[in-house]
Amino acid sequence: MFRELPIGLTPPDWLVRNLRPQPAPVNWAAMARAAVAMALPLAIGFAAGQPALGALASMGALNGVIGDTADAYRMRVITIAVPQLTGAVGVILGQLAFGRGWYAVLVVTGVALVSGMISTIGAVASVSGLLLLLNCVVGAGLPLPHPWWLAPLLMTGGGLLVLALALLAWPLRAGVPERASVANAYRRVADLLDDACDDDRYIGARFDVTRALNQAYDLILGHRARHHGRSEELTRLLARLNAITPVVEAAPAVHLTGRPLPPEVPRTVRALADAVESGDTAGLRLPKLPLALTETERAVDHALKHTAEVVTSPSVDPRGVDERTVALHVRTARATRDAVLSAGSWRYGLRLAVCIGIAQALVSLVPVPRSYWVALTITFVLKPDFGSVFSRALLRALGTVVGLAIAAAVLAEVPIGWWDVPVMVVLAPLVPALTPRGYGFQTAAITPVILLLSDILNHQGTGLLLPRLLDSLMGCGIALVAGYLLWPESWRTRVGDRLADAVEDTAAYVSTAFGDGTDPARRTRMRRRLYRDLSTIRTEFQRALTEPPPTGRRAAAWWPLVVAVERIVDATTAARVRVHHGAPPPSSAEVHQVVRQLGELAEGVRAADTLTAFPTHLTGPAGSVLEPVRQEVAAARAIATPH
Incomplete structure (x- = not known):
């Protein structure tokens, strides 16, 4: 039995929330892609007698793994390929500034301003801005191989290898992620109906419905906006997603009555979800619903019958899909321009530029063995859509310590050579496995991978550990002071x-x-x-x-x-x-x-x-x-x- 900690030793709530891992399913496919995409370039590099070039390609593959977050195959082309191209631009700019003293400080600071501003536009722009700055910092801090186009080519190739692996199943699974997202929204609605009369669980279930609907609309409408011409399959999925709206609207009425619905109601919604996910509605058998007597019961009955009619219909009238809903969810060029020119975008860009400028100026005045790690830490900690700056700085420091402990064992026991390939096969899958758990877990997974690749480039072994720790702590300190405490948002x-x-x-x-x-x-x-x-x-x-x-x-x-x-x-x-x-x-x-x-x-x-x-x-x-x-x-x- 564990005794309760004295009140003075009980950790504060904010610290417990930071350290608690987030629940998330294990993405086995992403783990397999990470293992192959990051180990294969290393193997080719060792076979060709150019391990440093293989390590650069593996770094690019790591960037691709970080950006491999989309579900739909068409969206993966955007979410992985576009950031790789901006990352290549960052490497080129960094190489131009390498060894140029204060000129390098100005270049990297300017790139940080641009990176911060475009990061506020959306998810793809956020990853693109991240890789633009990260690769610029790497190019400005490391002597990369010549000619100038080799390093960006290798790093981009590594990222595109992740994309190629992700698209292997496209011919066999085309449309599956989109159908799964709509089916998931249906299942969350069924959970909402189950919990409609439970005050404690209803709010959480309603939040899950909102999140599932947001994800489904973003996925389908983003795919549909990029699809040339009208896709009948996407139009059908959008109609089915819209059809669940009356059921969602009826749930609050059920909640107010305080009377649980018959079990046949959520069971019907789950049966419709299975039909949507499989794409086969011919053999659909729905439970018989009891007679509706009250206004609320009639609302639920009417909504379910409408949803079932849309799901089982062999065809869909394109006019039944509300194009104004599409306009609501698809980001237009005007909206993008407004986001870039907004005060919040400029404020974040300036904050990131100030922190990066301080870091670059500091390492120009004080000898730091791996100066680029300071700016890399700031780049990750200050991402606007990744959460609280304070929390990320804390988790970055803690995750780095754990990652360094793993890296110490690897660098001490594994000599540079072919043994690095199986080690990478083991370490690389940890990145997509732990990233959904929280930023600290992601840092703990990425740190040994980066140090292994750095050791192949620099041959310093365990001598990399202490500089990495000190640089990460310096970066966290700069981010906390210049990026958090000095920008007190009301x-x-x-x-x-x-x-x-x-x-x-x-x-x-x-x-x-x-x-x-x-x-x-x-x-x-x-x-x-x-x-x-x-x-x-x-x-x-x-x-x-x-x-x-x-x-x-x-x-x-x-x-x-x-x-x-x-x-x-x-x-x-x-x-x-x-x-x-x-x-x-x-x-x-x-x-x-x-x-x-x-x-x-x-x-x-x-x-x-x-x-x-x-x-x-x-x-x-x-x-x-x-x-x-x-x-x-x-x-x-x-x-x-x-x-």
Whole structure:
């Protein structure tokens, strides 16, 4: 039996959250690709008597493994190939600046500014910006082989080898990832219906639904936007994904009733999910649903029958797919331009450039054996979409220590030569296996791989360990001071304004949900956008909870308001569903009162750094469909931070 730690020795919550591994399935295919793509160049290099060239290609393969995150095969062409090309540009720029003193400082700092700005556009741009800066730092810090095009060619070739391996199964599994993503969304909806009357599990299940829908829409619409002409298969999948929306909208109404649904209902949704994933609907046998009596039961019954009709239909009418939904989810050139020119993009680019400039200036003044490791550490720690800077600096330091322990055993016991190939076969799969668990785990996996390749290039053995530790700690220190402490973003800017925008959008949603002649598709788009925005806010809060006080404590104090806003959206959706299936609609005066109270709440949230309670005077007829909405609004306005 373990005794409980004394209160003074109990680790703080923010530290526990940082160190807790994230649950994630094991991607065996990605692990196999990593083993082959990173070990094969080494084997070819040793066979050709050029192990250094093989190590460079393996470094490029490591970049490809890091970017191998997409599910759809067409998307992999984008997510792996495009970053490799920007990485090649980075190597070339770095080589031009190698050994040029302060000129190298200016070049790498300028590349850092560009890298930081393009990283805010999206997932592919984020990895592209990362590799642009990483490879530029490597080129500026290492003497790479001549001619100038050899190193970028080898590193790009290593990354493209990962892509080639990823595309081997495309002819046999074309369309499988897209179908699986839609089926996963259906299964999460089935879980939501199972947990609809469990208050503790319902919120988590609803968040899982939002995340699954976001992933499915992003995957299918991103694929569809790049597909020349209209694809019947993608159109069908998009129609099936849209068809689950009425079921999602009915779930809040079920939650408010407090009465569990018959088990046949979630069982039906799972049967439809299996049919979507297999692509075979001919033999689909659905459970018989019980007779629907109440408005909520009729809403669920109607939604399920509509979904089943769309799934089992042999063809789909392209006009039934809402193109405005496509426009909502596909990033346009104008949106990309706005992202690049936004104040947030410039702010992040400048912050990254300042940190990289300090690092490059420092290593130019102070002799550091492997100076490029300092800038590499900063590049990883300061990524804007990878989480809290403080948490990543902490996890980077801890992960480096663990990785160095593994590397010490490898470098001490394995001589440079053919034995490096089987060692790489063992170490490389750890990168895709541990990356989903958290940044610290990813660092622990990447560190021994990088040191093994560095040893092949430099032949320094265990002499690499202490410099790597010191450089990583220097990089973490610069990132914490110049990239975190000196850029104090106000809580209102970071979270308060976003939450206030969500409350205002909720007020608009309430007004639209009960307005005369409102387009149902517009209501659906507003609800989807609201849940997506709230999902983003929830993620930002979870990042803030991993930071030490006062940020972590403030995030914990504001968290109930985030949940309250989500409940208001749920209650509004439930009321709309009830009205659609026979309940009397609310009066315009009731709707206006709720909208006004939400507007006041949004103004208060936007103006405050700490939460304060807002007086609530919401009245209305008993039994109105808006009564649950009024209760949730009153609860949200009554929330105050503890003193």
